[in-house]
Amino acid sequence: MSLSFVLGLLSGSVTSGTTLLYATLGEVIVQRAGIVNLGIEGVMLVGAATGFAITAETGNPVLGIVGAALAGGIFNLVFGFLVITRMANQLASGLAMMFFGFGLSALIGRPYVGSHINGLENVEIPALEGLPVVGAAIFDQDPLVYLVFPLAVGIWWVLFRTRWGLSLRAVGESPTTAFAAGRNPSLFRYQAVFLGGLLGGIAGAHLSLALALAWSEFMTGGRGFIAIALVIFSKWHPIRAIAGALLFGGALILQLQMQASGVKISAFLLEMIPFLVTLLVLIAWGGARRHAAPASLGRVYQGTE
Amino acid sequence: MGSTTEKAGHPIRLNYPWVIMGVRYVSILVVALIVFAAVLLVVGKDPVQAYADTFAYTFGNFRGFSEVIARMIPLVLTATAVALPSRLGLINIGGEGQLYMGAWLATWAALTFDHLPKLILLPLVVLLGFIGGGLWAAVAGALRAKGWVHETISTLLLNYVAPAWANYFIFGPWRSPDSASYPQSNAFVDAARLPTFGDTRVHVGLILGWIALFFYWFLIRKTRWGLEMRAIGGNPDAARRVGIPIRTYMIMAMFLAGGIAGLAGMAQVSAVEGRLKQALSPGYGFAGFLISWLAGGNPLGILFMAFLLSMIRTGGDILQITQGLPFAVVNILLALVLMIVLARPALRGQTT
Numbered sequence: 001m002s003l004s005f006v007l008g009l010l011s012g013s014v015t016s017g018t019t020l021l022y023a024t025l026g027e028v029i030v031q032r033a034g035i036v037n038l039g040i041e042g043v044m045l046v047g048a049a050t051g052f053a054i055t056a057e058t059g060n061p062v063l064g065i066v067g068a069a070l071a072g073g074i075f076n077l078v079f080g081f082l083v084i085t086r087m088a089n090q091l092a093s094g095l096a097m098m099f100f101g102f103g104l105s106a107l108i109g110r111p112y113v114g115s116h117i118n119g120l121e122n123v124e125i126p127a128l129e130g131l132p133v134v135g136a137a138i139f140d141q142d143p144l145v146y147l148v149f150p151l152a153v154g155i156w157w158v159l160f161r162t163r164w165g166l167s168l169r170a171v172g173e174s175p176t177t178a179f180a181a182g183r184n185p186s187l188f189r190y191q192a193v194f195l196g197g198l199l200g201g202i203a204g205a206h207l208s209l210a211l212a213l214a215w216s217e218f219m220t221g222g223r224g225f226i227a228i229a230l231v232i233f234s235k236w237h238p239i240r241a242i243a244g245a246l247l248f249g250g251a252l253i254l255q256l257q258m259q260a261s262g263v264k265i266s267a268f269l270l271e272m273i274p275f276l277v278t279l280l281v282l283i284a285w286g287g288a289r290r291h292a293a294p295a296s297l298g299r300v301y302q303g304t305e
Numbered sequence: 306m307g308s309t310t311e312k313a314g315h316p317i318r319l320n321y322p323w324v325i326m327g328v329r330y331v332s333i334l335v336v337a338l339i340v341f342a343a344v345l346l347v348v349g350k351d352p353v354q355a356y357a358d359t360f361a362y363t364f365g366n367f368r369g370f371s372e373v374i375a376r377m378i379p380l381v382l383t384a385t386a387v388a389l390p391s392r393l394g395l396i397n398i399g400g401e402g403q404l405y406m407g408a409w410l411a412t413w414a415a416l417t418f419d420h421l422p423k424l425i426l427l428p429l430v431v432l433l434g435f436i437g438g439g440l441w442a443a444v445a446g447a448l449r450a451k452g453w454v455h456e457t458i459s460t461l462l463l464n465y466v467a468p469a470w471a472n473y474f475i476f477g478p479w480r481s482p483d484s485a486s487y488p489q490s491n492a493f494v495d496a497a498r499l500p501t502f503g504d505t506r507v508h509v510g511l512i513l514g515w516i517a518l519f520f521y522w523f524l525i526r527k528t529r530w531g532l533e534m535r536a537i538g539g540n541p542d543a544a545r546r547v548g549i550p551i552r553t554y555m556i557m558a559m560f561l562a563g564g565i566a567g568l569a570g571m572a573q574v575s576a577v578e579g580r581l582k583q584a585l586s587p588g589y590g591f592a593g594f595l596i597s598w599l600a601g602g603n604p605l606g607i608l609f610m611a612f613l614l615s616m617i618r619t620g621g622d623i624l625q626i627t628q629g630l631p632f633a634v635v636n637i638l639l640a641l642v643l644m645i646v647l648a649r650p651a652l653r654g655q656t657t
């Protein structure tokens with residue numbers, strides 16, 4: 001294993017982990033409010049397609065990211081309508097949104113297959129980039145990478161140190177109690193679902209605007225589901241999600257690194273790594289984690305009479 | 306109807322179940338078609354023309370109609386694979402992966418024992434197709450039974466592993482020397498091929514689908530095992546207290562379900578393709594989840610919904626050809642159907 005292999009892995013983990021981290025942070029917020037959204041795959045695809053389309057039209061990736069976030073947020077409001085207002089089954093609704101995202105993103109992205117864009121440009125951090133060996137590997141990334149770490153801390157602060165966050169978590173633990181304490185559970189759940197959609201959309205945009213610089217159908221390739229597993233792995237905690245995202249991002253990038261360095265293992269076997277790693281990690285953490293889950297996760301709130 | 310345990314809140318369902326069910330399904334479809342027509346209009350396509358093309362192809366001639374039936378087969382199997390464990394409260398979203406593992410193990414049997422007579426080889430191919438999918442799903446069942454990983458997550462993750470595993474063999478050990486540009490396995494010998502009806506693509510898998518549906522209905526409705534399974538689905542705590550071995554049932558139900566989905570994969574390689582190749586399943590596993598959910602696990606509902614979805618998916622091909630739309634767009638129509646039912650639970654005849 002050469003130094004360049006390790007550095008590539010390191011830098012790749014950060015980039016690839018960033019996509020996962022945005023999606024994971026979004027799902028943490030949603031699940032903290034007591035809702036499971038299996039449709040992140042769809043949200044990410046819609047974000048990726050919208051972001052790419054806007055960037056291709058305007059030439060401005062920042063507009064693309066904003067558009068992707070809004071598209072993800074609005075897309076998730078449909079999910080919110082189903083599970084909050086209509087009190088529908090959350091797992092089935094999530095899968096419906098996944099299908100919806102498959103189709104919608106294909107429709108949005110269709111005219112842009114093969115389009116060339118100028119994606120997000122890397123920004124070097126002058127002081128740190130000069131660090132020996134690792135500097136150039138880690139501190140030469142796209143802006144979304146630098147934003148995601150403070151964002152994770154910010155989300156932790158909002159969830160655990162503000163009144164709004166306390167209310168949101170209360171809704172996830174016991175909507176009835178939160179209602180009795182004067183909070184509107186439906187309102188908080190809508191807010192959580194919208195925020196989750198914003199972040200899922202950005203995750204998709206990061207994929208199409210910073211990593212792939214292209215749009216293709218189903219380009220998320222299961223990252224949405226890895227993000228859901230990451231939420232469990234990180235015990236519904238935004239800061240712990242950072243470590244998880246870097247680890248799983250590493251698993252995603254390891255296969256590319258190994259192929260690039262000419263390791264004689266079939267690309268298809270390597271493709272299995274991130275999913276097997278995810279599953280093995282979940283097994284290793286076992287049932288011990290369940291106590292950390294919001295108590296009302298997945299339960300329909302029928303209203304308080 | 307698929308359930309005798311309905312609450313008293315649905316008396317009408319017991320009186321006129323078929324009429325009511327028919328009206329529900331048709332109204333779901335009509336609303337979905339109207340909304341999808343709006344989507345088509347937005348992207349500048351003519352919905353009337355699109356629907357007319359689809360209808361003309363699927364019902365206008367024997368060839369098109371037989372194609373709808375042929376594509377319905379894997380859907381019936383993957384939907385049954387969702388319905389069975391759902392009776393225990395298990396959510397199997399891994400039909401896609403189970404299908405691929407069934408196809409993979411069936412292919413192994415077909416390529417390894419190609420010298421055996423058809424009377425032995427074909428049943429072996431079918432059996433290994435079942436076992437391949439079954440064991441794959443049993444992993445998720447065991448993880449759930451142990452309380453380690455919820456089957457929703459594990460089956461979803463395994464969906465991404467199985468096709469890669471099959472691809473490894475397609476591009477590696479099993480790659481046919483004469484498939485330079487489009488990698489696939491060697492063709493199956495005739496003895497390993499599941500027969501088709503006439504010169505259509507409808508194959509014996511159709512009968513396997515009926516058998517699976519009947520087996521599912523019989524197991525759940527007519528046996529003590531089925532009763533205990535429904536007890537687990539209804540109230541796991543009570544089931545545990547009366548001594549029902551929940552864990553064993555969970556693993557067994559997932560094994561049977563995965564086996565049934567594996568048959569779908571087996572039929573794709575043995576009857577339709579005659580070899581293992583890439584992209585065997587354009588989302589049959591996910592569509593099966595949808596069908597089972599829409600049908601509320603009712604066996605006849607599954608048949609009807611599978612037919613409907615097969616028509617929609619065949620229509621998706623027509624849209625792709627005549628309207629230049631990506632095939633994935635058909636997913637919007639699928640999602641609309643599901644979302645309408647989710648938003649109006651009464652349409653499905655269930656209030657949960």
